[in-house]
Amino acid sequence: MELRIQHLSKKYANGVQALNDINLTIPAGMFGLLGPNGAGKSTLMRTLATLQDANSGTATLDKIDIRENKDQIRRVLGYLPQDFGLYPKVSAYDLLDHFALLKGLDNRKQRKEVVEALLHQTNLYKDRNKHLGGYSGGMRQRFGIAQALLGDPRLIIVDEPTAGLDPEERVRFHNLLSDIGSEKIVILSTHIVEDVSDLCNHMAVINQGSVVLTGQPLPLIEQIQGKIWKRFIEKPELANYRQQHQVISSRLTSGRTLIHVYADSQPDSGYAPVSANLEDVYFAAMAGLFSAQSTAKTPSADLTAVPAA
Template identity: 45%
Template sequence: MNTVVVTNVVKSYGRHRALDGLSFTAGPGVTGLLGPNGAGKTTLIRMLATVLAADSGTLRLLGRDPSAERLQIRRRLGYLPQEPGFHRAFTVFEFVDYVAILKEIVDRRARHDEVRRVIAEVGLAEVSGKRIRALSGGMRRRVGIAQALLGEPELVLLDEPTAGLDPEQRLRFRELISRIGENRTVVLSTHQTEDVAALCGRVVVFDGGRCMFEGTPEELRRVAEGQVWLSAERSGVLSWRTGEGLFRNIGQAPDAARLAEPTIEDGYLLLLGDAAVGVRS
């Protein structure tokens, strides 16, 4: 059964249409929402978190209608926004405990056991008494994931969880997120194709508030099959010079072109088409 079902959803801010008839589904495992900045990813994640309502269309989350059963849904989901809004004077334990109270875990002993459990799950047990303002950016992101895991949620929503992290921190986060997705539904938004390749069983590519692709990362890679080639001169719709001095081109390959093995990024850029021009140079 799909945990998330989005059907023809529209959301506008004044004259700007952030989501324009968007439809997709997500089930157990990790599903990536891949798109450029401004594609509508954060708007969609906030709607899945029941923070925003659709102007039209329907959502089913955990088998329920968020317009009528928002509280029941919130009790079964975890949410990490792009900017969590930490109380930086709190310690790690105090902040996660504060969120646990908001999540209606009222018994003090049971709540503290749960707080310690999620802090340990994200690898922060040794710094649980540290103030959040003294933590690195990567550690603060772990605090955000810890609060999202309170109460063993069935649906976990992560908005750009690896943005701004260095390569080592990104690898640690990928390990953590993949583990979380082993027994629940995780939906994460990203503009990093590397995150999709490393983490996601399914990927939804969208831009301008519309779904442009829904499938597996391998199927996204095959979108660019036969349309990526190497040459001594720039010749594709999208083209950039590699470290070897050759140009990697994406588009309609000329006859006798030296075809290259496509990547997920190639498929993604080909789907974006004209919108992607200028992404590489």
């Protein structure tokens, strides 16, 4: 099973080119789509979820054309959008039961079994009769996954699912996603590198509507191993260092500015080697340093590291 996206482009009426010739092949398992806010991730997710049409290109799930067969795709699709609205005065059980009915589960006994199983799976069963307005952010996201799993979908799309969650809820949500199963395609769209690092065997980086890198996290990290150098500097010096070296990220650490520089050899004695991680891969890709492996190129970016929330 695979999802194949070919030459997909989307331009909005206001002139914004949200997607620009997207080409991806997504196998079964967890697939991470990384990119900054406004990169085009949500546009791609909405297009794959049949909520809008692209201007050109195709997307097929096991030879089922998503644009031409929306009803067929919706029967095998589970979707958790970035902004998932809930009825605050309805209980989790009643709303999930309602969604199950809309999904075609007409048999009351069977529907009850499915709803209760999903509430157990998402660790919400003991709070099943609680109004959704009283749920925490993490509980609402877990309920969102529960409704996305209705009907045993083959394609599951989750858009920025851990944004705003506290560390404990993020871990709980990660565990839930990892248990969904390797036989389904699960697309995790996020700007949080740690989510992809923890969960995904395949990934892509998207920026300004274009794919700038695809691959598997561990081999991509290996490609830049030995090429990442760190140094503490004074914050006013940052612009000068950016002119002299390929600074891919900067962050405040214990009140000091730490920069990561991409270079084949030690820039000077003030730099120390650092073991590369997926965040370095992400920022190197955003800076155009993976152009030989990328499906597209992007101009060098002046970026500050996004801390994992």
